[in-house]
Amino acid sequence: MKKLFIGAVMAIGTFISTISLSFADELLVPHMTYRVGPFAANGTMIANGFTDYFLMLNERDGGIGGIKVNPEECETGYKAQVGVECYESYRGKNALVHTPNSTGITLQILQKAPEDEVPILTMGYGLSAAAKGETFPWAFNYPASYWSQMTSILSYIDSQTGLKGKKIGFLYLDVGYGREPIPVLEELGPKMGFETLLVPVAGKEMQNQSSHWLTIRKEKPDWVIMWGWGAMNPTAIKEAAKTRFPLDRFIGNWWSGAHVDTQSLGAKAKGYLASSYTTTGTSFPAIQDMIKYVVEPGKSKTKMDMPGKVLYNRAMFNAVLIAEAIMEAQKMTGKKMVTGADVRLGLENVKLDEARLKELGLEGFTAPVMGGCADHENGGSIFVQQWDGSDWIRQTDLIPPMTDVVQPLLTAAAEKYVSDKSGWTTQKCN
């Protein structure tokens, strides 16, 4: 007992001495990951893709502007409460930009960002309204918000079968994330002449969807759009096949179309569609470099079969944007060691055009992202990919969102968010 006590005291002592170590000459890029928990399969891919890119920069270029990057992970297990703990543990360490990797955690830290002067980049998740740079100076959701994505998906459907007089089923995970695009459907339904059928899937029913698909069979929608996550996706695809719903009329959003969702189904999922904004595959020089410098020498936790997968590539692109923003910040301020406030400016001035993408070794990988003060979303375009039984194949060119529909909604949402917040920080853009 005594020994145990002494051991514990010593352990706490070492813990205390190490936690307060400062990392003086590193660029700290915090990264909240979820390698454990119910969504670990997705989280592991995301964590690896993100970390590997920075490790590759460190190995190949010696960091950014000659300073090594420290992509420090903090494990949340996708739990919001632990997210706060992670956020606090990065405090006072000159964190540059937060990547919470969870909408729940984003909501919690969104309000703290202006006070702590660390921007948040929620790529492909978070609050849609954060696209409004004037209301949310410290939050970014390049390259597209959920609302933009929904309009792009609808225009894809329109281009395939036409939307007028059609019935669109919307199968969604019944939490904030899944409910978010409903206003777009409500807004566009009467305008474009389609009918919407809402099919919510409660978190507990993710793997038990037979009644949802019976409802779909009863109502006979022409298309089904899915806002799913984790175990919900493969179950939905299976049930769709079971009810003889044509899989090429079933389209998932960008969190419903990864290899982890379809790989175990193989040929059963053939034909299933999903949107995305990053191309799969390892043919890009940047990814080749990551394999060469990081994955093959075994410098990260990445297994050889991970690079090129949907979520890995997407997380890598997230890291690319942050790296570009840091570089931009270094250029703008002339300092090597930038701060969170500098990176915020960097994010607003990111210029990831075709030429720069090519330079980075990512030609044709995604749509260009041009930062802006007022537009923190950059109205990103998506494309549609299809599962061919063994891999995701890109089907379309970039499909731009319906800006005229999304923008008023975003403005209204941003105003609503601010309306009950006192002392909210905004900025003026010209």
Add this chain to the structure above:
Amino acid sequence: MEILYAIFIAPFVEMGSYPDLFIQALWDGFVAGTLYGLIALGFVLIFKASGVFNFSQPILVVLAALSLVSFYKMGIPAWISVILVLIMFYVLAWLVERLILRQLVNQDGNILFMSTIGLTFIIIGAAQWIFGGVPNAMIVNELGFPSGSLEWPIFGGGVYFEMIDVSAAVIAVIMIVILAVFFSKTKIGRGLRAVADDHQAALSVGISLNQIWVIVWFVAGIVALVTGIFWGARSDVSFALQIIGFKALPVLIIGGFTSIQGAIIGGLIIGLGEKIFEIYWGPLLGSGVEGWFAYVIALVFLLYRPQGLFGDKLIERV
């Protein structure tokens, strides 16, 4: 009036106008109910034999499915993997008895219940550590279960029966028959019931408590394996499967904590009830009522028939 129409007439009109869909709903409810029943069966077995409300039964289902798939992935043939899983469950049963149950003999039911929550966490952590959290497909074909589906064209539509669901129903029925016989006819089975009635009385007539507990946990493990195979076939094998286990609790209430038939019949009531209710009445409440519908039925039962349909009535004295 419209509301009354929507509640009392419209759903039945729908049922009548698409009879194929209605039959499909009944079949789906039947299959889901059987599987709920199987999970509940695991609870019942352990409760019947040791008076422990074993909260770890859902995670045993996950553990069984996950380890089966993982063994197979290591290159071990499918049926040998099954045997390995069974051996693993025997060892687990022995460990649980040795390290937990034996230490808690004669403790209050709540304490035993809470210790199984602790066990749940131990298994979650260990399984995740060893097998990882990546979802896997269940090795249905490799185990020799038929795949594909039967189609029954009827009423201008069609009803689809997945072969794997048919197998699940058949195996569930076989298992219940075997277990019922085992409990009522064999010596061990009678021993199990004696232990459930009174630990000390059972001990005094020469029944080995420890042996009985190992057996019953092992049998619950077998049930978990069967459940895991079929749930895993319906959706992937992952830790999220554990949530399904919560569905088994209302089943227990309806069927009674101590009845094997009750578990299955309760499962069917919940399975059929929630599917039909969700499809035909769910839209009135904005859908997604499945999550708590089962609990509402259970609450009604609790208030009017707390011992369930087949449970033993408890009589308390001071």
Add this chain to the structure above:
Amino acid sequence: MFYRETGQFKSKYKEELAAFPLAEDKVGIIILLVIAYVFIPIFGIPGLPFEFTMGAIMIPVFIFTITTLGLNILLGFAGQISLGTGAFMGVGAYSCYKIMTIFPDLNIIICVILSGLVTAVVGMIFGLPSLKIKGFYLIVATLAAQFFLEWAFIRVAWLYNYNDSGGIEGTNKEMFGLIVSGPQSDALTRYFIVLTLLVLLTWLASNVIRGRIGRSWMMIRDMDIAAELIGVRPLTAKLSAFAFSSFYIGISGALMVFFWLGAAEVESFDVSHSFTYLFMVIIGGLGSITGSYMGAALVWVIPVLIKEIGKTVFGFDAFIMENFSIIFLGVAIVVILIVEPHGLARLWQITKQKLRLWPFPY
């Protein structure tokens, strides 16, 4: 040596019945209060970054202590098991949010207390089945409450003011010219408020438990039929336990969102949290106020410690450490239940007994 009652004479019954009959205990409490009110705000926990100490350790531990106190009243003192704690915290949080938006000028502390009262009412409603059922049956009934409330938090958009995010968010709230809640508030201010509420609620709980109501709870817990025979009304006893417990849990839920997290989705109130709170009660000690403190602190701090130690000292990745801490919690539960079903609090009591005789036992 230091801890003995020799020479402390009581001349009135009232003194015998005091919460802390021993002078040493009184001194101990005062020392603890001084540490909490003076030392930690000034020095923090030595070696740890101050903000981290406040935001990731002290404030959550205090809030969870209130939750644990609430659950302990129900489970430890009244013997009614509940797995709906997470959702009841949600009731507190959502009702506080609603009250705040309906009366934007209302003092936030009053909001928090009102939300506790709302939760008490909801708790009483869901506690009604306890009159007829108990044990495992009650577990199912409280789980029903949990799942129904979770559904309501998503489906009743009115509860979160039709926010697009589907969550509730705090905002800056002033009290006496000081921002006490919201993103601009100082961690220290929030610390003092939470601490003060905790102290007050502990004082209230310890008195209620020693009083007539508390004793009737314990009678119901120990043997309900016998209690009924000697004149305890199960209706009032059980429902008051549910109400009282839910009051605490509701307050802690409101505090959690508005003094700690800043915003919350339904995920923060799901059933897995109910288990965590149950663990806090079990590890700390059923039916003990001191235990509630110990349980909440241990269950919250240990995973944080394991995670950080694993990362910084051993260089293990988060995956291993997270699984390790899950296993550790599980083992802790089992071991505590086997070794000392009354938890750490009982161990502490045993230590105190030993201290009375130390250094000359016998």
